[in-house]
Amino acid sequence: MTDDLTTSSIARVARRAAGADESARASRIWWEGAADEYQAEHGGFLGDAAFVWGPEGLDEARVRLLGEPDELRGARVLEVGCGAGQCARWLRGQGAAEVVGIDVSYRQLQHARRIDEQTGTPVAVAQADAQRLPFADAAFDVVCSSYGGFPFVPDTAAAVAESARVLRPGGRLVFSVSHPIRWCFPDDPTEAGLVARDSYFDRRAYVEEDGAGRAVYVEHHHTLGDWVRSIAAAGLVLRDLVEPEWPEDNEQTWDGWSPLRGRIIPGTAVFAADRPEADEPRG
Ligand SMILES: C[S@@+](CC[C@H](N)C(=O)[O-])C[C@H]1O[C@@H](n2cnc3c(N)ncnc32)[C@H](O)[C@@H]1O
Numbered sequence: 572m573t574d575d576l577t578t579s580s581i582a583r584v585a586r587r588a589a590g591a592d593e594s595a596r597a598s599r600i601w602w603e604g605a606a607d608e609y610q611a612e613h614g615g616f617l618g619d620a621a622f623v624w625g626p627e628g629l630d631e632a633r634v635r636l637l638g639e640p641d642e643l644r645g646a647r648v649l650e651v652g653c654g655a656g657q658c659a660r661w662l663r664g665q666g667a668a669e670v671v672g673i674d675v676s677y678r679q680l681q682h683a684r685r686i687d688e689q690t691g692t693p694v695a696v697a698q699a700d701a702q703r704l705p706f707a708d709a710a711f712d713v714v715c716s717s718y719g720g721f722p723f724v725p726d727t728a729a730a731v732a733e734s735a736r737v738l739r740p741g742g743r744l745v746f747s748v749s750h751p752i753r754w755c756f757p758d759d760p761t762e763a764g765l766v767a768r769d770s771y772f773d774r775r776a777y778v779e780e781d782g783a784g785r786a787v788y789v790e791h792h793h794t795l796g797d798w799v800r801s802i803a804a805a806g807l808v809l810r811d812l813v814e815p816e817w818p819e820d821n822e823q824t825w826d827g828w829s830p831l832r833g834r835i836i837p838g839t840a841v842f843a844a845d846r847p848e849a850d851e852p853r854g
Pocket of ligand 1: 618
């Protein structure tokens with residue numbers, strides 16, 4: 572990984588392949604530059620110690636995809652792509668014994684520190700790549716991620732397998748990504764964003780490059796089937812696929828997510844899967 576993380580203006584947008592290292596480096600570059608604005612714009616909606624699964628505002632305190640309160644109490648939890656650690660802080664409030672957040676962006680983690688100090692609820696964080704978790708096998712009871720990491724990886728099977736690796740038998744993985752159907756539509760919150768334009772089956776990444784051809788933002792598209800197959804291949808059992816509906820009382824627009832579009836097409840997919848108590852032999 573290069574340490575030159577300075578961003579310059581976007582010279583070109585491409586649809587092309589991007590590998591694991593290039594994608595992680597682009598995420599680092601992007602989020603070092605975007606973290607301040609992201610937290611200023613969305614921090615209020617996210618809450619300092621709250622767990623929402625995406626722009627619809629689906630609240631973990633209500634849906635309990637990670638487990639009932641008594642299951643979270645005493646649990647060891649890893650949050651992947653934790654940003655400023657809002658979800659991790661909520662988990663601490665639930666009585667989880669250990670909560671660790673990882674994120675590829677140092678600036679996002681500095682925001683975690685800022686909120687730790689403001690709230691008096693610190694969360695342990697480390698700078699790391701979702702594709703190479705710096706933890707032992709079976710170290711966690713729960714692995715979770717709200718739009719953190721998974722939308723930015725080229726290989727769904729490898730990323731899900733890596734999270735499954737650090738989950739103990741009987742543990743649970745829950746993560747949210749942009750709903751794959753969004754890939755067909757322009758990222759536009761108005762009516763223009765309701766006209767299907769691109770193929771759902773085109774897996775080439777969306778890549779923004781600077782003048783030197785360096786990727787500075789990469790987002791990957793994977794179909795629902797890609798995610799389901801990757802969950803099965805990792806030896807996990809898919810328990811639920813939640814497609815949150817846009818609530819009447821949510822009037823906020825978040826980039827291409829808006830009440831107008833949200834009432835017509837899904838914006839978020841949340842996958843909830845369990846690692847069986849005894850691992851099934853993999854075919
Ligand atoms: C949309 S933000 C979501 C952050 C947080 N979960 C939230 O809800 O605000 C995406 C986060 O994923 C992180 N990220 C992107 N690629 C990553 C990777 N390969 N490994 C770890 N984190 C990554 C970014 O740095 C960023 O903080």
